[in-house]
Amino acid sequence: MTRSGVLGEFPRGLTILVTATAVLAPLSLILYQSLLSAPFFDAKKTVGLDAYAFIFADPDFWQAFLNSTLIAAGMTLIAVPLGGVLAFVMERTDLPGKRIVEPLILVPSFVSPMVLSFGYVVAAGPVGFYTVWANDLLGVAPWGIYSIPAMAVIAGLTHVPNVYVYASSALKSLGSDVEEAARTTGASPFRVAATVSLPLIMPALLFSAVLIFFLGIELFGLPLVLGDPEGHLVLSTYLYKLTNKLGTPSYHLMAATAMCIVAITFPLVLLQRRLLQNARKYATIKGKAGRIRELPLGRWKWVAAGVLGFWLFVAVIVPLSGIALRAFVTNWGIGVSLYEAFTLDNFKSVFDEPTQVRAIWNTILIGTVGGAITVACYTAIGFATHRRYDGWSRFIDYLVLVPRAIPGLLAGLAFLWVFLFFPPLTPLRTTIFSMWLAYTVVWLAYGMRLIQSSLLQVSTELEEAARTVGAPRGKISREITLPLIRHGLLGSWLLVFMIFEREYSTGVYLLAPGTEVIGAELVSLWQGGAIDVVAALSLINILLVGIGLAIALRFGVRLRD
Amino acid sequence: MAELTVNDLHLKYGDNPILKGVALTLNRGEVVSLLGPSGSGKTTLLRAVAGLEVPHAGSIRIADKVVFDGATGLDIPAEGRNLGLVFQSYALWPHKTVHDNVAYALKLRRVPSADIESRVKQALTQLSLAHLAERFPHQLSGGQQQRVALARALVYNPPVILLDEPLSNLDAKLREEARAWLRELIVKMQLSALCVTHDQSEALAMSDRILLLNNGVIEQQGTPQQMYSEPETLFTADFMGSNNRLSGRIAEISNGAALLEGTGWRLWGTAKPSAKQGGEGTGLIRLERIRVASAQGENCLEAKLATSMYLGDKWEHLFELGANRLRAYGDRPLAEGRHWLALPREELWIF
Numbered sequence: 001m002t003r004s005g006v007l008g009e010f011p012r013g014l015t016i017l018v019t020a021t022a023v024l025a026p027l028s029l030i031l032y033q034s035l036l037s038a039p040f041f042d043a044k045k046t047v048g049l050d051a052y053a054f055i056f057a058d059p060d061f062w063q064a065f066l067n068s069t070l071i072a073a074g075m076t077l078i079a080v081p082l083g084g085v086l087a088f089v090m091e092r093t094d095l096p097g098k099r100i101v102e103p104l105i106l107v108p109s110f111v112s113p114m115v116l117s118f119g120y121v122v123a124a125g126p127v128g129f130y131t132v133w134a135n136d137l138l139g140v141a142p143w144g145i146y147s148i149p150a151m152a153v154i155a156g157l158t159h160v161p162n163v164y165v166y167a168s169s170a171l172k173s174l175g176s177d178v179e180e181a182a183r184t185t186g187a188s189p190f191r192v193a194a195t196v197s198l199p200l201i202m203p204a205l206l207f208s209a210v211l212i213f214f215l216g217i218e219l220f221g222l223p224l225v226l227g228d229p230e231g232h233l234v235l236s237t238y239l240y241k242l243t244n245k246l247g248t249p250s251y252h253l254m255a256a257t258a259m260c261i262v263a264i265t266f267p268l269v270l271l272q273r274r275l276l277q278n279a280r281k282y283a284t285i286k287g288k289a290g291r292i293r294e295l296p297l298g299r300w301k302w303v304a305a306g307v308l309g310f311w312l313f314v315a316v317i318v319p320l321s322g323i324a325l326r327a328f329v330t331n332w333g334i335g336v337s338l339y340e341a342f343t344l345d346n347f348k349s350v351f352d353e354p355t356q357v358r359a360i361w362n363t364i365l366i367g368t369v370g371g372a373i374t375v376a377c378y379t380a381i382g383f384a385t386h387r388r389y390d391g392w393s394r395f396i397d398y399l400v401l402v403p404r405a406i407p408g409l410l411a412g413l414a415f416l417w418v419f420l421f422f423p424p425l426t427p428l429r430t431t432i433f434s435m436w437l438a439y440t441v442v443w444l445a446y447g448m449r450l451i452q453s454s455l456l457q458v459s460t461e462l463e464e465a466a467r468t469v470g471a472p473r474g475k476i477s478r479e480i481t482l483p484l485i486r487h488g489l490l491g492s493w494l495l496v497f498m499i500f501e502r503e504y505s506t507g508v509y510l511l512a513p514g515t516e517v518i519g520a521e522l523v524s525l526w527q528g529g530a531i532d533v534v535a536a537l538s539l540i541n542i543l544l545v546g547i548g549l550a551i552a553l554r555f556g557v558r559l560r561d
Numbered sequence: 562m563a564e565l566t567v568n569d570l571h572l573k574y575g576d577n578p579i580l581k582g583v584a585l586t587l588n589r590g591e592v593v594s595l596l597g598p599s600g601s602g603k604t605t606l607l608r609a610v611a612g613l614e615v616p617h618a619g620s621i622r623i624a625d626k627v628v629f630d631g632a633t634g635l636d637i638p639a640e641g642r643n644l645g646l647v648f649q650s651y652a653l654w655p656h657k658t659v660h661d662n663v664a665y666a667l668k669l670r671r672v673p674s675a676d677i678e679s680r681v682k683q684a685l686t687q688l689s690l691a692h693l694a695e696r697f698p699h700q701l702s703g704g705q706q707q708r709v710a711l712a713r714a715l716v717y718n719p720p721v722i723l724l725d726e727p728l729s730n731l732d733a734k735l736r737e738e739a740r741a742w743l744r745e746l747i748v749k750m751q752l753s754a755l756c757v758t759h760d761q762s763e764a765l766a767m768s769d770r771i772l773l774l775n776n777g778v779i780e781q782q783g784t785p786q787q788m789y790s791e792p793e794t795l796f797t798a799d800f801m802g803s804n805n806r807l808s809g810r811i812a813e814i815s816n817g818a819a820l821l822e823g824t825g826w827r828l829w830g831t832a833k834p835s836a837k838q839g840g841e842g843t844g845l846i847r848l849e850r851i852r853v854a855s856a857q858g859e860n861c862l863e864a865k866l867a868t869s870m871y872l873g874d875k876w877e878h879l880f881e882l883g884a885n886r887l888r889a890y891g892d893r894p895l896a897e898g899r900h901w902l903a904l905p906r907e908e909l910w911i912f
Contacts, residue, residue, distance in 0.1 A: 461648045464611075464613050464648070465648055467638070468611050468613070468640070468645070469645075469666035469713065470643065475669065479665075480654055
């Protein structure tokens with residue numbers, strides 16, 4: 001719209017160029033590698049579809065594909081209705097104590113899936129705490145957690161928060177009058193939810209369903225931990241196991257599998273984008289933004305409290321209490337007394353091992369300093385598209401969606417290849433920079449949503465006022481817009497801190513001496529069977545996320561968009 | 562000399578034309594109001610002058626500098642036009658104090674800091690804001706915020722000041738005071754101001770000239786007196802003031818007068834250009850010009866009293882005459898039944 005001169009356009013052009021390179025280089029490398037018959041550094045490589053032919057001929061691949069689909073579908077069927085009902089109960093009814101419970105509902109989405117899965121193993125596995133207690137008290141423990149349906153149930157329950165946030169914000173924008181009308185004709189609270197409120201927020205629920213299915217396809221930590229004992233593979237663990245399948249690095253097979261995963265996830269991402277836009281449109285039509293009145297639950301109170309309590313117990317208390325207990329005992333099994341087995345040795349062995357200490361420091365560093373730089377980068381990209389409606393802005397809009405479709409595990413792998421493929425970059429591979437770069441790109445779409453929602457809150461007129469008194473674009477960004485969004489940026493920093501503490505899969509392939517982070521260490525230690533250290537590190541990880549969460553709650557940072 | 566000249570300006574949003582060839586001039590020391598119903602394009606025109614909207618044809622000249630020319634593709638961005646714009650929402654920067662809000666434009670112009678201090682102080686004093694310099698916008702009342710917005714737009718002496726509904730965010734009582742104060746300030750400081758408003762009484766009170774916009778074109782322009790007393794079109798006549806409308810047929814036109822006929826009544830009035838003998842016609846008369854008469858006289862009609870409302874300083878009576886409804890002011894209540902209404906022929910316009 002305006003011509004701010006070459007100087008004004010220079011930072012924007014640079015931002016777009018750097019972003020495009022950071023996003024597209026790893027992806028193109030995966031594509032390129034998938035079309036080779038051997039790893040890219042192999043002299044004997046030829047171009048062709050051999051890698052695809054190999055994995056398509058592998059029955060394990062098809063079994064993994066089937067398992068991924070089953071788990072994703074199962075968890076969608078569980079998480080969406082439950083998340084919708086929980087949102088209704090929390091937003092619309094007079095359930096006592098719900099304000100205290102609300103932050104707890106979001107907990108599973110802030111704890112690393114690796115940590116949660118580990119928690120289920122030590123709490124509800126064959127010799128888990130709750131299994132042993134149930135056997136002692138009741139004589140039976142009627143559950144198993146290693147089958148495909150069990151994984152679908154656990155994944156479903158722990159993904160309820162993802163549905164909850166979208167369903168509850170849709171409910172917030174829906175006037176109470178429609179529900180009161182249903183009440184006056186004699187419908188019970190759950191009847192109201194099922195026949196009026198939830199159908200009206202259908203677009204948001206539909207979006208959540210696609211999101212959950214998508215997250216199901218991406219699932220890595222959970223099937224890695226829970227699928228291993230019975231040998232169930234899903235797409236991501238199939239790819240992970242390929243690393244050692246042929247003895248030599250089988251990069252071409254991994255790349256081909258990665259392309260197959262992206263071929264499923266990318267359309268899902270585009271679908272989500274569409275559905276989200278629809279859901280927003282729907283919400284603004286229906287939203288009267290009138291006062292929301294709470295629906296008296298009456299005797300249904302106990303049913304609602306029961307559903308909520310059961311879910312909280314299974315999805316939050318069981319895994320977290322399992323880890324907390326396991327971190328403080330030497331061993332655990334039938335006949336072991338908690339009191340006698342108490343120990344601090346697990347933590348001692350963590351702090352005695354320089355690698356683990358470095359992992360803890362690196363994790364803190366990447367969340368705080370790294371997180372701040374990441375937010376700065378996201379902000380720069382946000383400004384490159386802010387109030388500009390040209391082709392470059394649309395390009396960036398789609399560009400930031402690309403990493404969304406690449407699961408962390410694949411992105412980490414792709415960045416490993418980038419660092420190996422371009423010799424000038426290789427020395428950086430063993431520095432925490434490589435980890436930071438991968439994290440920043442993986443969470444680009446999430447971060448951009450945070451930044452853009454802050455930017456949208458700045459009224460256009462404040463910037464136009466600066467233009468009319470003579471401020472050029474760069475000055476407006478620095479002196480008007482940036483100071484106005486500083487609270488939003490601080491909030492984003494906290495949220496980025498939490499997701500960086502939580503992140504594990506992106507680091508799996510980038511793990512090297514010097515780049516240790518807790519998340520990736522957990523995967524590696526779990527593979528090595530070091531349960532004690534895993535338990536202690538997991539607890540430390542939960543603690544770090546918890547600190548972030550406590551600060552966020554203290555300062556009233558919105559934990560969702 | 563014209564401080565601002567707009568020529569044949571066209572602007573559209575997508576395929577939707579908003580301005581369809583607007584021209585205006587603003588002379589030094591003059592207040593011109595852009596008046597019109599919502600959607601008429603008045604705010605868009607103001608924003609186009611400011612450089613915040615991009616027209617696709619026409620030209621804009623500020624003082625002797627062309628800032629937009631559709632033919633050559635010249636488009637000086639908003640920050641290069643050196644205009645003062647006061648937003649409807651005031652758009653004060655919430656993170657800057659009153660002093661910093663006003664000083665910002667001078668800092669951008671690299672004015673030495675001693676000069677900045679004295680000029681900001683002068684501007685704030687002029688607008689009786691000196692004691693509020695260190696406050697933040699959210700600590701000010703609506704009227705104070707409006708004056709800060711004005712100080713911010715005036716401090717760098719722009720040749721033209723643009724005001725977008727400057728009074729609409731004030732409550733009714735304050736608005737009338739602010740109107741007088743703003744007019745006085747503009748005249749005293751010899752400013753050239755272009756002001757958008759949808760309130761005809763505001764435009765009448767504040768302006769030297771009024772431009773009435775309708776659907777992207779200028780319907781009529783002139784002094785407030787001309788706009789009010791000599792409307793050229795039905796739209797202008799109807800938009801200004803409170804009016805009575807009478808629908809009928811034009812039976813005769815002679816010597817600039819027209820005869821409007823309805824069922825049971827005939828009235829002579831001033832013929833306007835659009836009046837055609839034998840065609841449908843609309844008679845329009847200001848509420849304050851119609852009079853309840855004691856007996857039948859010249860240019861009178863008889864109508865039934867429907868209801869009366871007490872307004873404090875006067876009564877408003879509502880009469881029914883077939884499908885037409887007429888309102889008139891009076892200084893006392895009226896008895897039920899039929900009354901004679903006098904419509905002086907020079908006050909009744911026939912379109």
